[in-house]
Amino acid sequence: MSELTQPHDRLFKALISHPEHAGALLREYLPAEPVALLAPTPPRLVTGSFVDENLREYFSDRMFVADTRGGKALHVYILIEHKSYLDRKVGWQVVRGLFAFLDQRTRQDPDWTWLPAVVPMIFYHGEQKWVIPSEFLTLVDADPILYPWLLNARFVTVNLGEVEDARIARDARLRAGLLALKYGTRDSQTQMAALETIVSALIEAPELLLPIMIYLLTTFPELDESIVRGVVVQVCPREETEMMSQFAREIVEQNKQTWLRQGRQEGRQEGRQEGRQEGRQEGIQEGIQIGERQTHLKGEAALLLRLLERRFGSLPEWAVERIHVADTTAIETWGERLLTAQSLREVFEA
Numbered sequence: 048m049s050e051l052t053q054p055h056d057r058l059f060k061a062l063i064s065h066p067e068h069a070g071a072l073l074r075e076y077l078p079a080e081p082v083a084l085l086a087p088t089p090p091r092l093v094t095g096s097f098v099d100e101n102l103r104e105y106f107s108d109r110m111f112v113a114d115t116r117g118g119k120a121l122h123v124y125i126l127i128e129h130k131s132y133l134d135r136k137v138g139w140q141v142v143r144g145l146f147a148f149l150d151q152r153t154r155q156d157p158d159w160t161w162l163p164a165v166v167p168m169i170f171y172h173g174e175q176k177w178v179i180p181s182e183f184l185t186l187v188d189a190d191p192i193l194y195p196w197l198l199n200a201r202f203v204t205v206n207l208g209e210v211e212d213a214r215i216a217r218d219a220r221l222r223a224g225l226l227a228l229k230y231g232t233r234d235s236q237t238q239m240a241a242l243e244t245i246v247s248a249l250i251e252a253p254e255l256l257l258p259i260m261i262y263l264l265t266t267f268p269e270l271d272e273s274i275v276r277g278v279v280v281q282v283c284p285r286e287e288t289e290m291m292s293q294f295a296r297e298i299v300e301q302n303k304q305t306w307l308r309q310g311r312q313e314g315r316q317e318g319r320q321e322g323r324q325e326g327r328q329e330g331i332q333e334g335i336q337i338g339e340r341q342t343h344l345k346g347e348a349a350l351l352l353r354l355l356e357r358r359f360g361s362l363p364e365w366a367v368e369r370i371h372v373a374d375t376t377a378i379e380t381w382g383e384r385l386l387t388a389q390s391l392r393e394v395f396e397a
Contacts, residue, residue: 054265055129055231056107059170061258062224063125066090069111071218073123076205081121081166086114090123097124097147098140105130108144112163122165124148126202133175138183141167141202167202172228177206212244220255223248227259231266238267242274249282256282272357348373351382359391366391 063069066089073090074082093110096103109125124144128137145165153159171177184199207215207229215229216222226248230241245263249256260278264270348370355362370378381394388394 054262055172055228056127058224058228058231058258058262059107059127060109061255062221063109064092066092068218068220069109070113071216071221073111073113075216075218075221076168077123077166077203081123084115084117084121086116088114093122093148095151097144097151098126099143099147102140105134106140110148120163122148122163124165124167125170126167127170128173130173133173133177133179135179136186137169137179138181138186138200138202141169142183142198142200145200167200168205169202170205170207172207172232174208174232174234177204177209179204212241219248219251223252223255223259227262231262235267235269239269242267242278246278246281249278253282348378351378351385354382354385355391355394358385362391366395369395 063072069092070085070089074085090111090113093112095110096108097110098106098108106129107127109127111123111125113121113123115121124141126137126141126144128134134140145167148165149162152163169181181204182199182201184194184197187197189197207225210225210229212226212229215225223245226241226245230238230245233241242263245259249259256279260275264275352362352367352370355366370381373381384394
C-alpha cells in the first residue's frame with residue numbers, strides 16, 4: 048500500500064474498528080430499507096480483505112455481518128476508494144470483491160445451501176464530484192433490452208464531499224473522523240478553514256485525538272507544531288505533554304522510511320555521477336555502496352534537524368554542526384531526548 052493511501056486507510060479502519068461505531072456507520076449511511084431490517088445488536092467484523100493485492104494502493108475494504116430482525120444475517124461490504132481521481136470502473140472492483148468473498152465462503156463450506164446476502168457500499172472522499180452510476184451493469188456494452196438477463200450489482204455510494212459538515216454523522220466519533228477524511232484530500236486553504244470544525248468534533252470524541260491528528264499531520268501540509276499544540280490544549284489540556292510526545296514518536300516512525308529512501312536514491316545518484324566522471328564502472332558500484340552506507344545517517348540527521356526546528360525554532364550553528372558530524376548512536380540518543388526535553392541544551396547535554 049502506498050504512503051499516500053496508508054493514512055486514509057488507517058483512519059477509516061480506526062473509525063469502524065469498534066462494533067458500536069461500525070453499527071452507527073451502517074445505520075447512518077445505508078438506505079432506509081436495509082436499516083429497517085437491522086437488529087439492535089452491533090455488527091461483527093469479517094476478517095480479511097477482498098481487494099486484489101495489486102489494487103490496495105487505490106482501495107481498501109471492510110466486511111461486516113449484522114443480525115436482522117427476521118433472523119437472517121446481512122453482510123455489508125464497504126469499499127473505500129483512495130484515488131485522487133474518479134474511476135468509472137469502480138463497479139468492477141465492487142463485483143470482484145463480492146465474488147472473492149462468496150468464493151471464500153463456498154470453499155469454507157462446500158456443502159452450502161444458501162449464499163449470504165451482501166449489500167456493497169463505496170466510501171469516496173476525493174475532491175472531484177462523484178458522477179459514476181451506482182451499478183455494475185453500466186459498464187457492460189449491451190443493448191438495454193438484454194439487461195434483465197445480465198449480471199448486475201447495485202451499490203450504495205457515499206460521497207463525503209457532498210455531505211454537509213453538520214450532517215456528516217450523529218455519532219460523535221464518526222463525525223470527527225469523517226470530517227477529517229472529507230478534508231484530507233482538499234487544498235490547503237480549504238483544509239485550514241475546516242480545522243475549527245474538525246477540532247469542535249474532536250472535543251466530543253477526545254479518544255480519537257491521536258489517530259486524527261496523525262492523519263492531519265500527514266495530509267494537512269500547513270499544520271505546524273504551534274497549531275497542533277493548540278488543538279491538543281483544546282481537546283485534552285491535561286495530556287498536552289504526553290500527546291505531543293506521542294505525536295513526535297509517530298512522526299519519526301512515519302517519516303523514517305521516507306527519509307531513508309530519499310537518502311538511498313540520492314546516494315545512488317551521486318555514485319552513478321562519480322562513476323561516470325571517473326569513467327570506470329567500478330566508480331558506479333563504489334558510489335552506490337557509499338550511498339547505501341551513508342543513507343541511514345543522512346536520513347536520521349535530516350529528520351532530527353526538522354523535528355528540533357519544529358520544537359525549538361531556528362537552530363544555532365553549533366547544534367546544526369553537532370548533528371552533521373554525529374554518528375548514528377548520538378543522533379538516536381538525541382531523538383529520544385527530544386520527546387521530553389524542555390530546552391535545546393537538554394537534548395544534547397542531558
